[in-house]
Amino acid sequence: MTFTLAIVGRPNVGKSTLFNRLVGRRLALVDDQPGVTRDLREGEAKLFGLRFTVIDTAGLEEVTDDSLQGRMRRLTERAVDMADVSLFLIDGRVGVTPTDQVLADLLRRKGARVILGVNKAEGRAGEDGALEAWSLGLGEPLRLSAEHGEGMEDLYAVLAPLAEEFEERAAQDAPEVDVDIPEGSEDEGEAPRITPAKPLQIAVIGRPNAGKSTLINRILGEDRLLTGPEAGITRDAISVRADWMGTPIRIFDTAGMRKRAKVQEKLEKLSVADGLRAVRFAEVVVVLLDAQIPFETQDLRIADFAETEGRAVVVAVNKWDLEAEKQEKLAELKEMFDRLLPQLRGAPLVTVSALTGRGLDRLHAAILKAHDVWNRRVTTAKLNQWLGAMTEAHPPPAPGGRRIKLRYATQVKTRPPGFVVMCSRPDDMPESYKRYLVNGLREAFDMPGTPIRLTLRGQG
Ligand code: GDP
Ligand code: GDP
Secondary structure, eight states: OOOEEEEEOSTTSSHHHHHHHHHTTTTOOOOOOTTOOOOOEEEEEEETTEEEEEEEOTTOOOOOOHHHHHHHHHHHHHHHHHOSEEEEEEETTTOOOHHHHHHHHHHHHTTOOEEEEEESOOTTTTHHHHHHHGGGSSSSOEEOBTTTTBTHHHHHHHHHHHHHHHHHHHHHHHHHHHEEOOOSGGGTTOOOEEOOSSOEEEEEEOSTTSSHHHHHHHHHTSSTTOOSTTOOOOOSOEEEEEEETTEEEEEEEOTTSSTTOSSHHHHHHHHHHHHHHHHHHOSEEEEEEETTSOSOHHHHHHHHHHHHTTOEEEEEEEOGGGOSOHHHHHHHHHHHHHHHOGGGTTOOEEEOOTTTOTTHHHHHHHHHHHHHHHTOOOOHHHHHHHHHHHHHHSOOOOGGGOOOOEEEEEEEETTTTEEEEEESOGGGOOHHHHHHHHHHHHHHTTOTTSOOEEEEEOOO
16 A cells, blocks of 8 residues: 655646656656657656655646646646645745745645655755745755755655555555445355455557547546647556546556657557556456457457456447447447457447447446456355356266366456366366356356456366
8 A cells, every 4th residue: 555646846847857766767758859748647656665656747838828827737736636645846946936836825725735845956056945945835845856866865754654654544444445245145155355445447448549538538527638739749658547437547548649649650669568558557458449440450469468467358349429220230249259359258348439428337337347357256165066066067078088077166366366176187178168167157156357267276
């Protein structure tokens, strides 16, 4: 359990330099392209062994334009809302500016927990700025140099007690908040599901033009991706935290990296790698297809990768508003799905229109369900009842005249669910019977949309 730190401040104070220092090269992508606009970025920070999440609002150019000023404020507010604590940076060489004062007021009004950082204070620079910073009324200013790495020990000294505080709080909260006892009589005897209090991690993947940006913007319902005319390109793979119909989510955005790209080639390469990174990041992968050109090679490859990586998968067919013959089209899609992606058997297929927002409620429900199933634990008693019924209905084969015996089944892991079946001569078991067992598990315990791992093990 870690905490989240938002780095806020007016443009050019060094937010992204600090973000890069804390996060390293894992997420940030240093590029000298001028006129590049970024939005909220999120990364996993490390500071002398302290780990936490950092959010950055960097990249908004210095402008006098009111609309962008407004956006800066909105982004700042959002970053602060998402964070447990905010690091408010000013430029120690410039001193306190009117924009700094506006932002300081904003932070105070929100009652945010704030650390005041005076950046560009390497050596003796910024001493005056640090004195002036007291006037902001945000407590003792911390002198930093994001570029030269000075003041990092002080930052650590402020953050370390916070980390402890959050760990303690998490430990206290856990038993009450997190246990979700399943409803319904048929679920009696199931082990309680532990739903982590952290946001559900979602990635939307699919070929260019499938509608990923449109969908993500819809889900966020906000202009966090800054698709306005001032925007340049979204350089980094971003994950954004949001509340989607009451569900805390974190969504990984790989979209918007290409079309608006000025440095096209470099970004094309990156976006492929990022698609894969997105899958690794996600708990639930939404494979977004264009209804007009569904199941292209690229779609199949990425869906297969999601399965191999053990992610829960929901297939969403987009641009459904353009379909005239919806019934027929749906039947055709389902047939293609079964034929082309047998490894994702049972994954939900949802039709949506990112443009109009239709079907998004169903997509939401399918994602929650897939996530739930991905986390599911089946009791050993139920599993063995099930195993008995399965072998009775279809006894295992008898290669060489001796029947393979299935003795005992147990679930060994979740995320995705993994099972072990103890049996005689596991090496002689044909794939077809293993598939029968996996499909049986899926049906008996209602586990669509998740890969199921089944291992056969001999005794001894
Ligand atoms: P942002 O817009 O707030 O994200 O600011 P940047 O991180 O892009 O930094 C703006 C400029 O300030 C860049 O030219 C940085 O190299 C420079 N800068 C950032 N941190 C420091 C620092 O600690 N000392 C000095 N001297 N310059 C810095
Ligand atoms: P991305 O490349 O996957 O991020 O795709 P975009 O979100 O940029 O969308 C590509 C194009 O498809 C844009 O012109 C969108 O307006 C359009 N589009 C996206 N979703 C829909 C939809 O549900 N219906 C229709 N008719 N067009 C859509």
